[in-house]
Amino acid sequence: MTLALSGHAIESGIAVGQAHIIQRNELEIHEYRIEPAGIEAEVRRLDKAFAAARKHLESLADQMGNSAGTTAEEIIRTHVMMLSDAAITDLSRERIRSKQCNAEWALQLQLGDLLVEFRQIDDPYIASRADDAVQVVRMVQQFLTAESSTEPLGLIPERLAQTVVVASELTPGELAVLRERGIAGVVTEHGSTYSHTAILARSLGIPTVMGVRRGQTLIKEGEQLVLDGHYGIVFADPEESILKHYLLKQAESERFLQSLEAVRDRPTTSLDGKRIRLMANAERPNDLQRARSDGALGVGLYRSEFLFLQGNPPGEEEQFEAYLSALQALEGGPLVIRTLDIGADKGVDLLDFKNLRSNPNPALGLRAVRLCLRELELFKSQLRAILRTSAFGDVRCLIPMLTSVREVLAVKSLLDETREELAGEGLKYNPGMRLGGMIEVPAAALAIRELSPHLDFLSIGTNDLIQYALATDRVDESVAHLYDPQHPGVIQLLLWIFKAAEEADIPLAVCGELAGDRRYTRLLLALGLREFSMQPRNLLEVKQVILETDIVRARSALQEWLQSGGNDPESSLVNFLDNSQIDR
Ligand code: PEP
Numbered sequence: 001m002t003l004a005l006s007g008h009a010i011e012s013g014i015a016v017g018q019a020h021i022i023q024r025n026e027l028e029i030h031e032y033r034i035e036p037a038g039i040e041a042e043v044r045r046l047d048k049a050f051a052a053a054r055k056h057l058e059s060l061a062d063q064m065g066n067s068a069g070t071t072a073e074e075i076i077r078t079h080v081m082m083l084s085d086a087a088i089t090d091l092s093r094e095r096i097r098s099k100q101c102n103a104e105w106a107l108q109l110q111l112g113d114l115l116v117e118f119r120q121i122d123d124p125y126i127a128s129r130a131d132d133a134v135q136v137v138r139m140v141q142q143f144l145t146a147e148s149s150t151e152p153l154g155l156i157p158e159r160l161a162q163t164v165v166v167a168s169e170l171t172p173g174e175l176a177v178l179r180e181r182g183i184a185g186v187v188t189e190h191g192s193t194y195s196h197t198a199i200l201a202r203s204l205g206i207p208t209v210m211g212v213r214r215g216q217t218l219i220k221e222g223e224q225l226v227l228d229g230h231y232g233i234v235f236a237d238p239e240e241s242i243l244k245h246y247l248l249k250q251a252e253s254e255r256f257l258q259s260l261e262a263v264r265d266r267p268t269t270s271l272d273g274k275r276i277r278l279m280a281n282a283e284r285p286n287d288l289q290r291a292r293s294d295g296a297l298g299v300g301l302y303r304s305e306f307l308f309l310q311g312n313p314p315g316e317e318e319q320f321e322a323y324l325s326a327l328q329a330l331e332g333g334p335l336v337i338r339t340l341d342i343g344a345d346k347g348v349d350l351l352d353f354k355n356l357r358s359n360p361n362p363a364l365g366l367r368a369v370r371l372c373l374r375e376l377e378l379f380k381s382q383l384r385a386i387l388r389t390s391a392f393g394d395v396r397c398l399i400p401m402l403t404s405v406r407e408v409l410a411v412k413s414l415l416d417e418t419r420e421e422l423a424g425e426g427l428k429y430n431p432g433m434r435l436g437g438m439i440e441v442p443a444a445a446l447a448i449r450e451l452s453p454h455l456d457f458l459s460i461g462t463n464d465l466i467q468y469a470l471a472t473d474r475v476d477e478s479v480a481h482l483y484d485p486q487h488p489g490v491i492q493l494l495l496w497i498f499k500a501a502e503e504a505d506i507p508l509a510v511c512g513e514l515a516g517d518r519r520y521t522r523l524l525l526a527l528g529l530r531e532f533s534m535q536p537r538n539l540l541e542v543k544q545v546i547l548e549t550d551i552v553r554a555r556s557a558l559q560e561w562l563q564s565g566g567n568d569p570e571s572s573l574v575n576f577l578d579n580s581q582i583d584r
């Protein structure tokens, strides 16, 4: 009889296979006292475990084979670095000495303190760093305990094709090894959307459902599983009709993925011959690799705040190095660096702006350029780093959350001041570096004519533009159903933006999620978009739609829809535009 279990949808895709359950005895960490004469020996025992854990991670990295160069490599590197971090090593040694306790317990105490610190930071990215700390400490504890000789993955069959692994939880390194062994999918009892293992599952494209409560108890070893990563459902021992349905869907999605390969090397040109520029959004070094391999011309949105969310705020030098290495990965650009967009849902705690969190409406508060124009020292160090990078290639600077001309002028005068300082110090920069503004506040959209003379390009941030236009918080689940990109008000706003930008003769891109969502590609083309910037993983899908779109037809379908008042009860606007392409 079919058993249906649900969890968090992590990576879409369908997996059909036999369940293989990975049992892992939860470690029980006990405290015991160490006599003063044995303290230094206990410290050495801990150091030996650190070394063994490091060796284990390095060998995992070796086993990763094809996965190398993906996020896995980066995560394993993070874990190796954590193994040398004084917050874990020195302070645990200290605890053995001060508490006269065993190494396992010293680590446990130290982990507890670290987690308290992490918990004070209400940010999903930082929370995933806490997962890293837990994983690293657990591994060292494993090497300290008697079971340490049994490596967690030691019992897993070498080839796991057609197998869906069911685990309590997995470390990113373990997931990378499982992928090498050919697993079809992953089910875990624990884990969240922002954990590193989840990020890795997405970047490796392994259908994954996490947070399946009691999955290891309810699923039996060897039974057939169907995993639907799109909806976060797992069927154990599925009845014939379910299995048939999913096998068909699986074949369909494989055909779809194969069809994407066919577009990889083709120029991005619409059916009626218009050239379209595809750019990537990037936060991390690996986004750049995927962006290059999937044909992005450059980076249209480098979310610089992610550098600030990884620990202590970086200084000018560290930012300069990060931007320069992104520029080098792109072989000279273009690289559009967005200045800090911190505030609202993005980690204000880190920068000592804790008071911002208590604002009644953080999304309407001191965020992005508003915050930067108040925290001038912080902002200047970023402008210096961006300008210095501009000496090495096609670097452009993008201001988020612009509302008024006054803000643009304030940023420009800071840029002038910064240029003078750099020149005085003999540091190079590109005096003609282009400055762009994000259009994501409805008032800025309506004021494009006033803003454009002061800017070199515009980029629409649809994520925020839609939330502000519809007064619908983009992170509030209770109003998620109201967040509608096809709302007539949103469409009118977009029409206005494209018309105003054309009249002002200023280049316009879209870098919000809509640009990477193939359902909206034809709408954006019909509106007049010629430059899309999106998550690298969506590049080929969107390109495929572009190649199959006659823009002239899409445009006249849009006009038809607007003239009819958009009241077709049978169809949504995007379906109407899709239908306009049929019967060629
Ligand atoms: C947007 O708002 O569409 C955007 C690209 O910026 P972010 O999602 O980082 O706010």
Ligand code: MG
Pocket: 400, 440, 461, 463, 464
């Ligand atoms: Mg935004």
